[in-house]
Amino acid sequence: MSALVSYDPATGEVVGQVEITDPNSIPAMVARAREAGEGWAAMSLTERRDLLLEAGKVIAANAEAIGEQLCREMGKPLREAIGEVRSCAHMADELDEMCEALAPEVIDDGRSRSTLYRDPFGVVAAITPWNFPFSMPHWMVLPSLMAGNAVILKPSEETPLTAQAYVDALNATLPEGVLQIVHGADVQGKALVNADVDLVAFTGSRAAGIHILTAAGQDLKRVILELGGKDPMVVLPGADLPRAASFAARNSFRNAGQVCVSTERIYVHQELYEPFLDALVAETAKLRQGHGLDEGVEIGPMINARQRDWVLRQIDEAVAAGARVLAGGEGHEGNFIRPTVLADVTHEMGIAVDETFGPVACVTPVADDAEALRMANDTPYGLGASVWGETERAEKVARGIRAGMIGINRSCGGAAGTPWVGARQSGYGFHSSKEGHRQFAQVRVLTTVADR
Numbered sequence: 001m002s003a004l005v006s007y008d009p010a011t012g013e014v015v016g017q018v019e020i021t022d023p024n025s026i027p028a029m030v031a032r033a034r035e036a037g038e039g040w041a042a043m044s045l046t047e048r049r050d051l052l053l054e055a056g057k058v059i060a061a062n063a064e065a066i067g068e069q070l071c072r073e074m075g076k077p078l079r080e081a082i083g084e085v086r087s088c089a090h091m092a093d094e095l096d097e098m099c100e101a102l103a104p105e106v107i108d109d110g111r112s113r114s115t116l117y118r119d120p121f122g123v124v125a126a127i128t129p130w131n132f133p134f135s136m137p138h139w140m141v142l143p144s145l146m147a148g149n150a151v152i153l154k155p156s157e158e159t160p161l162t163a164q165a166y167v168d169a170l171n172a173t174l175p176e177g178v179l180q181i182v183h184g185a186d187v188q189g190k191a192l193v194n195a196d197v198d199l200v201a202f203t204g205s206r207a208a209g210i211h212i213l214t215a216a217g218q219d220l221k222r223v224i225l226e227l228g229g230k231d232p233m234v235v236l237p238g239a240d241l242p243r244a245a246s247f248a249a250r251n252s253f254r255n256a257g258q259v260c261v262s263t264e265r266i267y268v269h270q271e272l273y274e275p276f277l278d279a280l281v282a283e284t285a286k287l288r289q290g291h292g293l294d295e296g297v298e299i300g301p302m303i304n305a306r307q308r309d310w311v312l313r314q315i316d317e318a319v320a321a322g323a324r325v326l327a328g329g330e331g332h333e334g335n336f337i338r339p340t341v342l343a344d345v346t347h348e349m350g351i352a353v354d355e356t357f358g359p360v361a362c363v364t365p366v367a368d369d370a371e372a373l374r375m376a377n378d379t380p381y382g383l384g385a386s387v388w389g390e391t392e393r394a395e396k397v398a399r400g401i402r403a404g405m406i407g408i409n410r411s412c413g414g415a416a417g418t419p420w421v422g423a424r425q426s427g428y429g430f431h432s433s434k435e436g437h438r439q440f441a442q443v444r445v446l447t448t449v450a451d452r
């Protein structure tokens with residue numbers, strides 16, 4: 001067997017290993033999924049929900065052990081790791097929302113009576129990243145299954161053990177062959193996209209998304225892309241400065257900045273600029289970094305040396321081009337990067353333009369709302385954003401930001417039932433919500449003459 005070894009990014013210790021999937025075996029796995037999917041698709045939505053609810057109990061019963069493994073494999077603090085697992089265990093509301101979204105719907109205009117069915121596509125390839133290694137598979141696998149599809153999950157090569165734990169928990173109750181897992185890197189991902197699958201649901205980087213869309217386009221496979229971001233935060237006069245600075249620190253450094261909706265750029269009105277920087281530096285100093293298993297740790301390491309080197313290069317280039325280091329910037333050890341605050345960042349610097357995915361808060365002064373908006377929109381990405389200030393003025397600026405999710409005096413995530421959605425080059429499609437669940441189903445319309 002050829003092994004995919006999983007390492008603790010904080011220490012380099014081996015956490016475990018799985019068998020790498022031979023890419024040549026993937027077509028046979030897809031054929032098996034298609035066969036198993038027939039019985040699965042024939043079940044009712046309620047029958048599928050009930051089986052998945054049982055799987056949720058298996059996750060709940062093992063949440064602490066899976067969370068600890070997640071913490072060691074990915075590096076995030078134990079409390080967040082267990083929280084991530086638990087958030088997927090309690091799936092009753094999600095499953096009910098999926099049942100509602102996917103149920104047949106009748107539309108009668110007095111002359112024609114149509115029934116909209118939301119049928120499975122067949123086999124879904126779900127390809128996921130490492131930064132939320134339990135919830136990212138869940139967000140794509142669960143609605144795929146509820147819609148009656150069979151699924152082949154290809155998780156990140158950085159976090160195979162956590163993904164395997166997810167699949168094992170679901171397979172404790174699912175019929176055989178309905179959910180399978182492919183282990184490996186982009187080679188296995190490419191083989192899966194090129195195999196006879198009907199829908200590719202991908203969460204990951206913009207570069208891989210472009211590659212997948214191009215490959216899937218050859219035979220017009222359905223594609224859902226949830227890609228990266230370069231989220232801006234705008235601070236206007238009238239903002240609650242302590243709250244804004246606390247948010248900026250938490251949202252720039254949470255998960256060591258390895259979050260698709262991390263705050264990566266902060267535009268502050270000139271009159272608040274220096275007080276905001278002081279408050280941000282003070283908030284940054286409060287954060288404790290270390291091994292995720294250690295009590296009180298809030299920030300872990302980068303996932304690997306490649307990601308660490310990318311972030312450090314961005315910091316060094318920005319400093320060489322005139323950015324001021326107000327916190328961190330040096331004293332990094334192993335895969336740990338100290339939370340770093342950079343002031344006077346300009347859009348001539350790569351760090352203001354390319355997704356960083358690391359613990360760096362980049363701050364830029366702006367003269368007025370129009371300049372803040374122009375700079376916030378100066379990116380091909382459009383995932384999240386936040387605007388801080390007096391509500392009416394902040395809402396006006398927020399409406400001008402070309403992003404999918406914008407928070408006003410808070411983070412960008414919406415109320416329960418709203419989608420997780422990117423705009424522009426942050427992707428095609430969205431997670432969660434009725435609209436999100438419906439992406440995993442083929443709409444078919446049957447029409448009869450209406451009864452008069």
Ligand code: NAD
Pocket residue numbers: 127128129130131132136154155156157184185186188189190193203204205206208209211212226227228229259260261355357383420422426427
């Ligand atoms: P990545 O694109 O390098 O890898 C993601 C997955 O795709 C992995 O499983 C990888 O093996 C596979 N892969 C890579 N190239 C492929 C190809 N050409 N064909 C098929 N599969 C391929 O991303 P990553 O480093 O694992 O994750 C970080 C990225 O994910 C960031 O850009 C982040 O913003 C993004 N992300 C987005 C969201 C969202 O909701 N929009 C959520 C989490 C992460």
